[in-house]
Amino acid sequence: MIPMQAQETTLNKAKRKTHSRVKRKALVKSACIHLVLIVACIIAVYPFLRVVSISLRPGASLLSTSLSLIPQGATLDNYRTLIFDKDFTIWLWNSLIVSVATVLIGLMLAATAAYAFSRWKFPGRRQGLVFLLLTQMLPPGMLLLPIYIMVVRLNLFNTYTGMIIAYSVGSVPFSIWLLKGYYDTIPKELEEAALVDGADPLTTFYRIVLPLAAPALAIAGLFSFMTAWNEYMMARVMLQKASMFTWPLGFQKLRDQFTTQWGVFSAASVLVAIPVMLLFLYSSKWLISGLTLGGLKE
């Protein structure tokens, strides 16, 4: 028979062994995860850093033998040229107006339409939803001509309004689907409680449903903004006046017939990324899960 103390020591040893094995396994797992994440970060961030680096280079060279991110003789000349010698601020302003308006109008239309699709039963509801989905299946190029014809006939050629309508056509159906799906998860009892508390249906929508749908609204807003902000093809067809150019059109002007001012081009790329980054940072606070937690017994 093994004495009690010896038995305990053997047990402790076994326990310690298992413990250290588990610890080692967790460490390896964590290291693997970190490695993958670091590689992913490098893949995502490196190109942007290269663009920053090119924008800081003196001259217009795209390629360099140096791998350093801050080039020798780094200068802000390209930024100065872009802002003061080119129409960059006008392009940026045009893009901002069109994108922000697309977001606001798109969200207003989508938020209300999606609520109707989510909460009420009406003739054509199903068909309407399917139709909205179908519009997303058409390649954007296919819509160019019909939208162009409509815009010309409505005298909206070369106008902000025309651009905003055209972009909304693309983003609203997606936003409706997204928001409808989210509204479906908001319990009806919350609205009923508000109705009994003294709210009318519109107040219930604005005070209860919309605040709870903030994450979905943020995503829909981001999507609409990105659609309008980065769009080139539609703008190329619908805008002829240089003073109306959005930045993707304006960028083309940075390319001459024989040369491209890569330094200025890169500086512009960095600057147009800033509003998008700010928007992502701002909206990230809304992109929280579980906003409706706690309202109802789960």
Added chain:
Amino acid sequence: MARVYLENVTKKFGNVVAVKDATLEIEDKEFLILVGPSGCGKSTTLRMVAGLEEITEGDIYIGDTLVNDIPPKDRDIAMVFQNYALYPHMDVYNNMAFGLKLRKFPKPEIDRRVHEAARILGIESLLKRKPKELSGGQRQRVALGRAIVREPKVFLMDEPLSNLDAKLRVQMRAELAKLHDRLQTTIIYVTHDQTEAMTMGDRIVVMKDGLIQQVGAPMEIYDHPDNAFVAGFIGSPAMNFMDAVLRLEGDELWVQADGFKVRLPRTRFERAEEYIDKEVIFGIRPEDILDLDFTPDADPDLIVTANVDVTEPMGAEVYVYLSAGKESYIARVDAHTLARPGTTHKVVFNTQKAHLFCKETEISIR
């Protein structure tokens, strides 16, 4: 404070009749309980009073106002939902103040009411918390608080305690009863729990399949159920039902079932003569089956010998599962009973408190 009157109210969902021809008068300051199994139409009735469901036929009055076409916000009612329905994005204070803000109450008045309700419910320290930071019981109190601050004419409560654990439920049951005494407001309370119905309400409305089965004070319903459904639904353990035949022997009325035959008091069952030699349902509550050992001067015509199948000691009493012939039934007897599983035991049927129901209609024979 107001009375509520439902007149021939019917609610249909497509072809399904959820509530059928309900007529009900709820007195001012009354605590009325709507009770019944799932799908009996009790919640739909409440929701119609709230204005959350349209009425297919009939009229609903709150006070003297016909409210059929009045939206919920103008009915001056407050409702507590089964799953609380607290606004997740607002803290407790704002959850409670929401209704008052919408009605444009002055801020000091809102503040006073919210703090007063929070004090009554013991949630003053939680006013800055969001619902997700509260326990089930606390959320329930906030939901109640949200209703109280409104000082409405009528409180509507849709199974407000059903999501709480058993201990908390008992505690909240007593608190709600106290709250009613304090607020002196009309309360319509929906539950499927017959214990809540018996302990809380001034009157109970028992519903089944969209039909009101019986309306009355708790003990009136318990002692004099109108039909077998009400008799079986109210009371725990439920009333025992046995198929039996009524016999008239000389001047005596007897009920004969498979396994026993006991004498009935004729004065209690005046209409029984119509059912002589016919099949009836014999009903007796578990507490009306007495242990012979504790009933020494029992009438021999009421004694039944039965097999003891199972005994369930509950502390203060024992539930004894008995069987005789085809029939099985439960007796609720003294904790010191000598009945043991696998033995036979003599019990006494207190037929003074027994019930008879028509076999076809299940209506009470009295």
